[in-house]
Amino acid sequence: MTKIKFSILLILISLSSIYSQHKIRETFSEKFVPFVEIYSEKGDLIGITDIKGAISSDLEDKIRTSKTTNLTFVNSLYITTALSIEEYNNTQIISLNKVSIELSEVVITKPKTYKYLKLKGYFRSLQINEDKPHYFIDGIAEIYISLKSGKTKLKIISNRSFENKSVKQLSKTFFFMVAGVPTFNEFSNFESLNAEYNLKTVNNSQTNILDQETSLEKGTIATVNNKSNLQLEIISQSKPKIMKALGMETDYNNYTINSIYENNEIQKINSENIIYYKEIRSYDIKRKQKDKFQKVEATHEFYLLEKEYVNELGTKQFDNFYSFKRPNKFNERYWEKVDNQYFQPLPKSIEKYIEENLMLTEK
Template sequence: MYSQHKIKEIFSEKFVPFVEIYSEKGDLIGVSDINGNISLELENKIYNSKATNLAFVNSSYITSELSIDTYKNSPIISLNRISIELDEVVIMNPKTYKYLKLKGYFRSLQINEDRPHYFIDGIVEFYIFTKSDKIKMRILSNRSFENKSIKQISRTNYFMVAGVPMFDEFTSFKNINNQYNLKTGNSLKTTILEKETDLEKGTIAILDNNSSLQLEIISSLKPKIIKLFEMETHYNNYTINAIYENNDAQKIDLENIIYYKEIRSYDVKRKQKDKFQKVEATHEFYLLEKEYLNELKSKQFDNFYSFKRPSIFEDKYWEKVDNKYFQPLPKLIEKYIEENSKLIEKSKLSSH
C-alpha cells in the first residue's frame, strides 16, 4: 500500500526510482520503490522520525531538501535531472592488456539506529584482471570519522561495513541477463524481472548517451537471514545504482562504469534474547581516471568494506572530484557528521 506521495522528474511524467530519504539528523529513513512511490510504511517512518527537514537523494538528480511541512503539502516531489555535457569517447582494445585500473573517489556512510556512526572517504584504485574479472583494491588516501556516542553491538562483536565497496557481479549485462528475465519495451529502456515471480526488480535506461542501471537485489519482502559467529543478521535491502559511459545496455560492464552506488540495510543481534539493531550503509565510487596495464605497480592491497584507520591525506581531495555525477553530501548529513563525529588521528601520506 502506498501513501499519496510520489517522486517525479521535473518537467516530465517520469517517476524516479530508489530515491533515498534522509532527515536532518543524517539518518536514512528509507528508499522509494522502483516506481517512485513512497509506501505507507515509509510515510509512517518519516513522520515518526520527527524530522523537521528531509533530503531526497538519487545519483542522477540534483539533491532536493524540503521542510516537513512542505513535504506534507506536496503529493508530488519533483527532482531535477543532472545536466550532462558529452565528452569525446576514446575506443581502446582491453584484450591486449592484463589489468584495467580504475582510480576514483569513494565515500561510505554507516548508520546505526538512525544516526551516522562511521564515515570514510578517499581516493582508491581498483585493479581488475581482464581475463578473470578478479579485483584488487588499494586506498591511496582517506578521511575516517567515528561518532563515539554510538555503541557497537557489544565490546567483542562489531558489525562494520563502512569502507570501499567491491563492485557487484550485476554491474555487467552478462550476469544480469543470466540471473533475471529482461523485457525491452524500446531502445531506451530495459526492465529487469525476477525469474520466479516476474516481479519488477530494476531497469537499464539510456539517457544523454549514457546507460543507467538501477537494481534491487534484496528487498524486505524476501530478506536474507545469516547466522554466523553467534550473530544473527537479517539482510533486508541491497540496491545498486550504476552509470556507464555508453548507450548500449548489452555492453554495460566495468570497462565503461563511471559511477557506482550501493544501499544496504540490516537488522543485527548478538544473542537470541537480544534486540535487533538497525544498520544501514551507503557506498559510492566516482571514476576519475581509467588506464590499462600489463603490470601491477604495487603488491600491497587493502580489504573491501573495511574501515581504515588512521586518516591519511595531504591535500583536500574531496574538493577536487572531477566527475559529472558528483554531488557533495546533503548538507543535513554533512552538518551532522561535522557536529557529532571525530576525525580519527591523521598521519602523513605514505606509500603502500
C-alpha cells in the first residue's frame, strides 16, 4: 500500500512539473511561438524557447538562478514584450502580439544580363560574453550576390562600434570576436533546405522542417501576412558541434536562424526575396585544456532597405562578414530611420546596458 501511495505521489509530482511549464503563445490564437529569445534586465540572453514555444526546465532553472527582476521576450514577428518576474511566475501562458504589417506589392524585374543582386540594409549585431554584452555594432551595408556563382561580397557604408572594456577576452593574445554583418545561411535558400531536410506540409499556411535521420522537428515555414517566415534550429544543445584547433576547444551548442521573405511560396525562399534575416549563435570556448569554458552568445540581424540588380560592383574595397569594424563611420543617425516593416528597437534592457557600459571605439 505504501508503495502504491509513493508511486501516485511521484506521478502527481511529475504532472505538476509538466503543467507548470511556461509556454509562449500568439495573442488571440492557439499557435505557440518557437525560438523566442529571453533577456534579463541586464541585457544578457538567458536562453531561447524550443520549437514548440515551451520554456524548458533547464531554461526555467536559468531564469530562477539569474535573480533577474524583469524578462524581455523577443521574436522578429512579434512585438517585444517585457514582464516583471512576478508577472512571469504568475502567468503560465505568455502571450505575444503579432507585428502589424501593411500589405504592399513590390515588383522588380530582373533582365538576364544582370550579374549581381545588391542588397542594401541596416545591420546590427550583439556579442555577449559570460552574460555581459561585450561588443555591439550596427550600420548600413551593401551585400553583392553573384547571380551566377552565389558568392557574396560586403561593403559597410556606415557603422557604430561599441565595446565593453570591463569584459575580459580568452587571453591577452587571443580574441574571439564574431559581432558583425552576417552572411545568409545556405538553408535560408529553399533548394539547400529541401536537400538537407524533410519538408512536411501541415496546411496551407505551415510546413514543418524535419531532420532526415531522426524525423525530429527542427523548424517551420509559415505564411504570415502574405509573406514566408522560416525559423530553423541548425545546431542544438542536445547535439552540439565540437571543434578543436591550435589548443582551443569550441563547443558550438546553438545556431538558430529566422528569416522573412517577400512572397508566400516556399519554393521562392532565397536571397532574392529576403527582407529580414536573423541568426543566434551560442558557444562555450576555452583556450587551453585546463581552462574553464567561457560562454559566448551572438545575435546578427539584417533588415533590407533597398534591392537592385546591377552589372558592376560599387567598390573595389570590401569588408569581411562577422567582422567588428573599427573605427566608427557615420554622418547621420541612420539607426533612427530604418525603413523596414519588421524593424523593432533593441529591448530597453539592452539599450540601457549599452548606454551605461559600452563605449564607441576610437580605432
